[in-house]
Amino acid sequence: MQAKVKALGYAVVSATDLDEWVKFGSGLLGLQVAHRDDDRLLLRMDHYAYRFDVRRADEGGALALGWDVGGPEALAELTARLTEAGYAVEQGSAELIAERKVVDVVRFRDPEDIIDHELFWGLKSATEKFVSPIGASFVAGDLGFGHAFQALHHGNDAYNKLFREILGFRLSDHIEMPGDLGTFVHCNPRHHSFAFANAPHRPAGIGHFMFEIDDLDLLGRQWDAVQDAGVTVLSTLGKHTNDEMISFYVRSPSGFGIEYGVGGILIDDETWLPVRYDSAHYWGHRRPEGV
Numbered sequence: 001m002q003a004k005v006k007a008l009g010y011a012v013v014s015a016t017d018l019d020e021w022v023k024f025g026s027g028l029l030g031l032q033v034a035h036r037d038d039d040r041l042l043l044r045m046d047h048y049a050y051r052f053d054v055r056r057a058d059e060g061g062a063l064a065l066g067w068d069v070g071g072p073e074a075l076a077e078l079t080a081r082l083t084e085a086g087y088a089v090e091q092g093s094a095e096l097i098a099e100r101k102v103v104d105v106v107r108f109r110d111p112e113d114i115i116d117h118e119l120f121w122g123l124k125s126a127t128e129k130f131v132s133p134i135g136a137s138f139v140a141g142d143l144g145f146g147h148a149f150q151a152l153h154h155g156n157d158a159y160n161k162l163f164r165e166i167l168g169f170r171l172s173d174h175i176e177m178p179g180d181l182g183t184f185v186h187c188n189p190r191h192h193s194f195a196f197a198n199a200p201h202r203p204a205g206i207g208h209f210m211f212e213i214d215d216l217d218l219l220g221r222q223w224d225a226v227q228d229a230g231v232t233v234l235s236t237l238g239k240h241t242n243d244e245m246i247s248f249y250v251r252s253p254s255g256f257g258i259e260y261g262v263g264g265i266l267i268d269d270e271t272w273l274p275v276r277y278d279s280a281h282y283w284g285h286r287r288p289e290g291v
Helices: 018-028 072-084 094-100 157-166 216-228
Strands: 007-015 032-036 040-044 052-056 061-068 104-109 116-121 147-152 170-177 180-186 194-198 205-213 233-240 246-251 257-262 281-284
Touching (some): 007 147, 018 032, 018 216, 072 104, 072 157, 157 180, 157 194, 216 246, 216 257
Parallel strands (some): 007 052
Antiparallel strands (some): 007 061, 032 040, 104 116, 147 205, 233 246, 233 281, 246 257
């Protein structure tokens, strides 16, 4: 069987204020602080040692996405496939392996030279039980921590080839977006772990990450909480067409958005038929003026 990516394992991001990330990520969204020092914050959402790695920096943004490939044979095969396609794949140093808390890792730059993609296997599992400070239970585990959406400036072709032909993702569906079609791809039953669209009107790079919980009432309470806390709302509570997620979007302390939702559908590749949607929303997800 051909090797492929299995899940979105972790994200490495930067921020100017780690205290704000503690209040936002832990206090409002329910992630557990696993480690905190002057320059680094690790956040958990399940049995893994971390899912979000926040580094102190002069500006905020997304630095790297870590994709779990499941084992050394798959890592070797995917590395060879990337190299043959012209990507400069760097073997992870002992220091990087220790930082990422994995058994092995390689990395390469994305086609628009914006973010590192890392392929790894053997992410550390924590011995301590995950405990959310707000009682959240995240839909994660083998499905990965959620999904990422990237805005592109040079078309979709290179990303289609990278994710679907080289890394083994399958097409979920398309959504009509201003100027282009958004492409949604999956690597496990989660409806999509990655999505991308040519969007020159947006800043290039990761536009948002999605975290999914399993309780609609908690989603509603945290929707109230983020508004009471004065967090910038990017989209109001609404329901998506393609993955049927009920969610809202808020701006993180790093600048990119976080989609916080419940009820995303799962895909069975034996029966799934990709379609094209003319809207991303059945209802809601209104963008406030000036945002």
